[in-house]
Structure formats: structure tokens, C-alpha cells
Amino acid sequence: MIEYKFKEEKEYILHYARKLNDVKTIELIKAGTVNNSDEALYLSRFFWEMVDSSIEDEESGIELPWPEGAEFWNEKIMNTLSGYLDRAGYEDEWDSVVDEQ
Amino acid sequence: MIEQFKTINDLSAVIKEYEGMLSRPTRHLSHPTLYRTRDVGKKERVIKGVRVKDWLLSEDEKWVLPHDQMGLSFSSSYKNLKQVYKLKERHNPGKTLNIYWILEKADIPPGLKFEPDVSKKGHYFLTVTEQMLLEKLVLKLKVMAQRMSVIKGAGKTL
Numbered sequence: 001m002i003e004y005k006f007k008e009e010k011e012y013i014l015h016y017a018r019k020l021n022d023v024k025t026i027e028l029i030k031a032g033t034v035n036n037s038d039e040a041l042y043l044s045r046f047f048w049e050m051v052d053s054s055i056e057d058e059e060s061g062i063e064l065p066w067p068e069g070a071e072f073w074n075e076k077i078m079n080t081l082s083g084y085l086d087r088a089g090y091e092d093e094w095d096s097v098v099d100e101q
Numbered sequence: 102m103i104e105q106f107k108t109i110n111d112l113s114a115v116i117k118e119y120e121g122m123l124s125r126p127t128r129h130l131s132h133p134t135l136y137r138t139r140d141v142g143k144k145e146r147v148i149k150g151v152r153v154k155d156w157l158l159s160e161d162e163k164w165v166l167p168h169d170q171m172g173l174s175f176s177s178s179y180k181n182l183k184q185v186y187k188l189k190e191r192h193n194p195g196k197t198l199n200i201y202w203i204l205e206k207a208d209i210p211p212g213l214k215f216e217p218d219v220s221k222k223g224h225y226f227l228t229v230t231e232q233m234l235l236e237k238l239v240l241k242l243k244v245m246a247q248r249m250s251v252i253k254g255a256g257k258t259l
Contacts, residue, residue, distance in 0.1 A: 003220055005170070006154075051191055058142075067143020068154055072194045075174065079189055083221030098184045101191070 001032040008066050009080055012073045016050040040090035044097035064066045120152035123225055126186045127186040128200050133201035133249050134242040149239045165229050165238045169216045172226035181223030200252040208242040
């Protein structure tokens, strides 16, 4: 299961998954698990799409529902998702997407 | 002091050679262990350079309380540093980033300790081991910063 250090991390991911109309990510996050390599790659790529979307929001002056900035949450979520994918056996999938950036 | 690396292999090799090397990227001119207002979100709270959400504080926010999974983030592996660096680079396009580092076994001020993140390998927290006034933590973080080395403009090596 994906384990969050802050409850806001999950809210933040769902906030951006909804904003990006990403039904698959919403399902994965609500389930709290990925079941195969394709899902691991999908979630890893979503992370960086979320980062880009949050940066666009900041540049447009759109405020987040939380006091902390996007960089704070993106870093926390990066550790949470990559830590989970490591433990679930999908470290290579996460790393390959990092290398695409 | 190590100031610059030319290739990805240089930096990766040094991290492997220096067992217990802990690092964190920061924007050029930012402090290695404290935050300026411009380093954080507009509504994000920083007290005397300490980002409130990083630490476990007392209700009146005068004291920092011990917690082995809360504190300042550091990378202990090249892989973790690389992804943190890429994220910071994304948030700071066109800005120069530096990497500050210290050895885990070096003389870290008493009352501070590196603890591994139990849910993420390669990630560590610089934590407090005893309750202390926030001002005291700030002083310790300043002392620690003086003992850190810097890799300037490391982007091309990552």
C-alpha cells in the first residue's frame, strides 16, 4: 500500500489527477497499489505531469488549497511514490521515467 | 572542498567513495540548511529560516520536538540526489543549483542526528534528538552549514 507521511499528499495527487482528468491515476491512488509494470510506469509518468501542472498553476497565480507550495508537496510525494514503487518491486520503472526527464 | 565535476561518473564515483555522504541541492545564493521566504510557497510558513512543516514543533511553535522521521531532507544515494535535483531544476528553470554535502560521521552538532527515511531508501532526515528551542536549532543548522562542502552548478553532471 502507498503510505503517506501527510494526508495532504493524497489530497494533492487527487487534486491534480482530477484537474488533468486522469481517471486511471484516481483509481490507482484510491486502490493504494499498482499491480504490474505498466501501472508503475503510468503512475511514475503521472508524477512528472503533476509537477508540470503545479508549476503552471504557480506561474498563473492559482493558489493551492494548502499553505505549503507545490515544490514542498512534490518533493514529499516523490519520496512517497518512489519509496512505494521500490518496495513493490518497480524501482526500474520509476528510475526509467526519472531518466526521461 | 569539492567545487565542480565535469561528468556524471565523477559525481557518482565520489558519492560511492565517500560512504555516508549526505547531500541536498539548493538554489544558488540560498542557504544550505535554512530557508528564505523566496525559497518557499507564498503562504508557506518559515520561522527564522526553519520551514514549519518540516519539523515537529510545540503548539506555541517555540520548541522543536524529537521525531525520527521529521527534519531536513538529505540524499544518501546518487539515485535519490538525481531525482531531487531534477525536481528542483524543474521548479527553478534557468537558475543555477548547487549541491551541499556533509559526511554523516562528521562532527554534526550535538542534538542533531541523521535518520534514514523508513519508507524511502536513499533519503535521510536531519532530525533533533532532544527538545530544543527553535532558536537553538537555527544556531545548530548554521554551524552545520559552515561544515558543509559545495558542488557548484552540478546540473551538467547529473
